[in-house]
Every structure is written in C-alpha cells, then in structure tokens.
Amino acid sequence: MENLLIRKLSNYMDLLSDERQELDSIVQETKSFAIHSAVVREGDPTNGVYLILTGWACRYKVLPDGQRQITAYLIPGDMCNQQVFMLKRMDHSIGTITPAAVSIIPADRMIALTGKYPHIERALRCSTLVDEAIMREWAVSLGRRNALERVAHLICEMFMRVRAVELHEGTSFYFPVTQAELADSVGLTPVHAGRTLKELREQDLISFEGRRLTILNFDRLASLSMFNASYLHLGQGAWT
C-alpha cells in the first residue's frame, strides 16, 4: 500500500509520479510503538520528523497539577514536527493512543527532499497551515462551544480527516479514542464526556461501538456543532 502521506498531500496539490515515488521512499526506518507509549517527551531534544504510518497518536501537554490537555490527534499520513529541528527542545509531548508504526525521517533527508521537489515542499507547507487552522478551530471549540457541540465538532473533524486519507467506510470510521482521552482533548471530565457521547447516541446522531464510530446524520451533527469544513482546506470539502 502506498504511503498515506501521499494521499493526504494529494488533497492539497497534484503530485507527479516521481514525486509520489520519492515520498514513498522516505519511509525507511520504521519504529513500532505500543499503545499508550511516548513517541517524544516534552523537554527532549528535537531530532527528526515523524510520519505516522498506522495507528493514532496525539500531542499533549501535562500541567504541574497533573491535568492533561491533548492539543492534536495524529492519524496515519500525518507528519509531525516538520521543522522542529529548528528549536532545541520539544515544548510538548507526543504519545500513542493505539499501537502505532511511525517512520522517523532524519532532518537532512527532509531538507534534501523539500529542496529538490518544490511541489512536495508546497504540499507540506499547506499541511502545516491546515494543522494551524485545526488548532485555531480547537481553540474556538474549547472557548466557545458547549460539551455537546465540542464532541460533535471533533467527530465531524476527525471524520473529514480520516476520509481525506480514505480510511473511512461509508459514514463510519475507526475512532480509537477512550472517554478519558476524549475528555482530555475537549476539555471535559471523563464522566461528562461519556454522558455527552450518550446524548449524541440518544439523538440518533452517531453510533459508537467497539472503537467504531458511525455518523448517522452528518448534516445535523455539523449544524449542531457549527462545523464548517472550510478550515480543513480539502479541495472541495463536499459532503457525499
């Protein structure tokens, strides 16, 4: 199977076949991580670029009082720390939420790649801009949406992202996030995150069994959560 990074970047830019090949060849050293293990920890020196091949991971910060906030989910095809090697140390951690395979790309390999293929460089920059847009939208959720809206919005977003790398099946997709992790990402307690999920189920908006989430009514889910996909900058952003 082709590297999912290629599918992802194709959403932003048409890639030529030699560019695709090149992107495929960057996957060399692959490392497996167990569920709930640390890929990089806050304070670590920055040493390379990570590409998620399989599994889900997340960025997070832990406060001195033990509270945790997840600031992003990373799914297959996502590349993280594209340019962190500019900074000395990580200011946040990255950890897996499922078993995961990640490819570690040396900084100089990245530099060579983007130097040689301007198309790839552009596509990677687009993807960085979208990551930033996602963070802004999370701030909007955390600051201005209530519990139901936050969870619904996250589901819409993750569905669109999973769909962009074609890992969805119809309106359902693998969503391996526990209630505690969900809570840490939408700024709720695990208990209330669970109740909120229940509410969405009772309103027949989703079904969620055994890590498989099915969206039963995307339009209502989107309007309820004021989800507007344009910030994801996915070609059309059309809902089919």
Place this chain on the structure above:
Amino acid sequence: MENLLIRKLSNYMDLLSDERQELDSIVQETKSFAIHSAVVREGDPTNGVYLILTGWACRYKVLPDGQRQITAYLIPGDMCNQQVFMLKRMDHSIGTITPAAVSIIPADRMIALTGKYPHIERALRCSTLVDEAIMREWAVSLGRRNALERVAHLICEMFMRVRAVELHEGTSFYFPVTQAELADSVGLTPVHAGRTLKELREQDLISFEGRRLTILNFDRLASLSMFNASYLHLGQGAWT
C-alpha cells in the same frame, strides 16, 4: 527606530547587519487601520504578508450564533500569514484592537527575501513554530485552566512577548485589551473576565489602570497559572 521584527527575530537567531538592513527595508507600503477595524476577513483571498508595526491586533473566528473566539494576539513585530498565500482563502479574520500601522509585504517579496537570506528564513520559521506553541498553550488554558489561571497565564505570556520586543517598562506594559476582548480570548463572559481581573488585583498580583498593566508579583502570577515560559523559546527565558 528599527523595525520591531528585527528585535523579535533576534530572540531566535543572531542576525548580521546586512540581514538587519534587509529586514528593515521590507517595510515599504504601510497602511493605517482605525481601532476595531478588519485587516483581513474570513473568506478573503490571501494576498500578502502582514507585519504589525504599531498597535495591537488579533486573529479571531466568529461562530454562526455570533460568539467570537480570539485565537491570537498580534503585537508590534509580529508577522502574520507568513505563508498563507499557499491557501486560497482565509479561514479566520484579523482585526485591530487599537489603531494600528501595518506593513503589507507582497508574497514574492517574502519569497525573494527568504530565498536570499537563509538566516532570516530560519528565524521566520522559528517564529512560526513559536506561534504554534502559543496556540497549543492557549488550548491548554482553555481546556484545563480555570478563569483565574487563564487570565493570569495570558498576562504572563503577553508580558514575556512584549518584553521580547522591548516594549515593556520594568514590570509594566501597555495592555490595550478591553474586558470583552479578554473574555473572547480566554473563553469567558465579559462579566466574569472583569471579576477575575478584580480578583487578581485584590490578591496584589497586578495593577491595571488605563490600559497599563503592572505585574506586582510575577513569580506568584506564574505559579498560580502554571506558566512555564519555555514554550516561547526565548533565548534564556530568564526572569529578571
């Protein structure tokens, strides 16, 4: 006076004198904006890079129900939309919160500049990474800090940023944010933002009169809000 972008970037990288000159020369077309006016609006085509010369601005999104969330403050020396021209349309708005002078740099000018001066390019990328780190920290605040901690944290952050461009005076600085704007950035209502400010005053942590904010006890303000400056990646990050 030299362009504040230079001061800002000097925090990340030593710049040679010809690089400084070059950075100074990018300020050509300057545009003045009245207080509370839109610099760019969500949906607008992306057309250039903005450098704040004087005054404060902010990025924000407005939800269909009228609620607003500010996702970043822009102060003199801040450059926004460094690479937005990669995307077609703005997914958020930028507006002034004071009268402001901003320089609009054409995309090709930016490309030429970074192409010719690798140091500048590196420094600009660092600053982008720091902007991302700031957004993550805002997510942490919005998701996991209570009202008092959020406001205190924002004050610590803005003080450090203002100080990095040397616009502070001792432990006080110009902080032209109204309670309504503060509320829109920390995810509170204006009324509660006001009460929170009052609480900080009563605890002798700050004084705040006529848009001038003085930090009376930085250490307590920082520990109260679990502020750790390392995410700002400012050289030492030492508090003097």
Place this chain on the structure above:
DNA sequence: CGACTATTTGATAGGACTCAACCTCCGTGG
C-alpha cells in the same frame, strides 16, 4: 478466570453564565 482498564449511572456541589442595573470615563456639541 482474575486484574485491569474502560464505561455507565446517580447524587451533589460549584464555577461560570445570565440578566439587569448602575457607574465612570471621555469626547462631542449646544
């Protein structure tokens, strides 16, 4: 099967919101 981890449910508490009134600046203009 047994020890976890994850989810669900119930009852109560509390932090932030809401609504409303009032106050204080300031700039404007009669």
Place this chain on the structure above:
DNA sequence: CCACGGAGGTTGAGTCCTATCAAATAGTCG
C-alpha cells in the same frame, strides 16, 4: 462650560452546565 451619549467597567442575585465523588457494571488481555 456643562449636558448628553456611548463605550467600557462594576456589582448583585439567581440559574445552569459541568465537575466531583462514589459505586456498580462491562470489557479485555494475559
């Protein structure tokens, strides 16, 4: 020079959403 008006700030009382605490019920993996 003072009245007026509007934006921003302060205060009070009551409500609601989400947190907390606690316990019981699945699920899951070795």
